[in-house]
Amino acid sequence: MSEPVEAALRGLxxxxxxxxxxxxxxxxxxxxxxxxxxxxxxxxxxxxxxxxHLSVDMRRASPGALKVCQEGVLxxxxxxxxxxxxxxxxxxxxxxxxxxxxxxxxxxxxxxPAVIRLVRDLGACGIMIDLSRERLVVRTSGxxxxxxxxxxxxxxGKLVDALGGAAEVFWDGTGxxxxxxxxxxxxxxxxxxxxxxxxRECWEFAGGCSTYACGGTRFV
Numbered sequence: 001m002s003e004p005v006e007a008a009l010r011g012l013x014x015x016x017x018x019x020x021x022x023x024x025x026x027x028x029x030x031x032x033x034x035x036x037x038x039x040x041x042x043x044x045x046x047x048x049x050x051x052x053h054l055s056v057d058m059r060r061a062s063p064g065a066l067k068v069c070q071e072g073v074l075x076x077x078x079x080x081x082x083x084x085x086x087x088x089x090x091x092x093x094x095x096x097x098x099x100x101x102x103x104x105x106x107x108x109x110x111x112x113p114a115v116i117r118l119v120r121d122l123g124a125c126g127i128m129i130d131l132s133r134e135r136l137v138v139r140t141s142g143x144x145x146x147x148x149x150x151x152x153x154x155x156x157g158k159l160v161d162a163l164g165g166a167a168e169v170f171w172d173g174t175g176x177x178x179x180x181x182x183x184x185x186x187x188x189x190x191x192x193x194x195x196x197x198x199x200r201e202c203w204e205f206a207g208g209c210s211t212y213a214c215g216g217t218r219f220v
Contacts, residue, residue: 006030008146009045016153036153037160043153045144051126052144054152056136056160063163063194064211066101066110068119068129090116096123103178103211106131112162118155122148129159133194133214136160177202178210189219 006022009030013020018034021027032043041056086099088111097119101107110131119127125148126141138156140148177184179202190197191209193216198206200219209216 005145009144009149012146012150034153037157039160041153041156043149045149050143051139051141052149052152053137053139054156056138056156057134058131058136058160058163059134060193061160061163062131062133062136063109063196064102064106064131065133066099066106066129066131068097068099068111068127070097070123070126070128088116093120096120109164110159110162112158115155115158115162118151118158122151122155125151127152127155129155131159179203179206191216192218192220 009032010020013032013034016032016034018032021031021033023030029044029046032045034041034043036054036056039056039058039061041054043052043054045052086101086104086107087094088099088107090113093111093116099107099111101110119129122140124142128137128139128141130137130139136156136159138152138159140152142148176182177199178196179198182199184197184199188197189200189203191211191214194209194211194214196209196211196214196216198210198219202210203219207217208214209219
């Protein structure tokens with residue numbers, strides 16, 4: 001990474017109110033500690049390796065798992081989810097990107113038009129999105145530049161905003177229980193960790209929360 005790019009990243013970090021740590025012989029990447037949509041985040045920009053890697057703390061805020069990558073980068077995604085590619089309704093995006101989500105409604109919630117636009121703008125950088133119960137990772141595999149790093153930070157912020165935290169993000173949008181598939185009209189409880197709604201009987205039958213990777217055992 002050239003000195004002008006390092007200087008630009010220092011300036012960007014200052015603009016974002018973060019802390020910049022330059023690369024060293026034992027740490028071959030620049031590190032930026034910053035806040036993304038009010039959540040703690042760390043961005044690494046390679047010196048010896050191409051690409052930027054932004055990790056946002058999503059504990060107690062992530063409703064499930066989501067992966068987005070370009071066609072052809074499929075092996076790890078298929079092994080993890082084993083489900084079909086989800087379409088989001090934007091034809092150019094759907095043609096270029098593979099989307100996997102659990103629950104599937106998470107794809108519709110997260111991939112709003114502003115997020116889709118940013119992903120397409122960053123396409124030449126080899127963009128990939130990986131959301132888990134613990135963190136949101138947005139990374140690129142192309143050359144690092146101020147514009148690509150700024151785009152990664154903006155994209156992560158839009159994703160965190162889209163996920164919001166409202167209760168409806170934690171079910172499939174139809175008002176149906178994720179365990180039995182029937183309407184959530186009566187005897188409803190919610191996971192104390194992620195707020196996913198269940199029938200009381202279905203919660204007891206499942207032995208806890210049914211949301212992928214949550215593991216919650218307490219309800220409200």
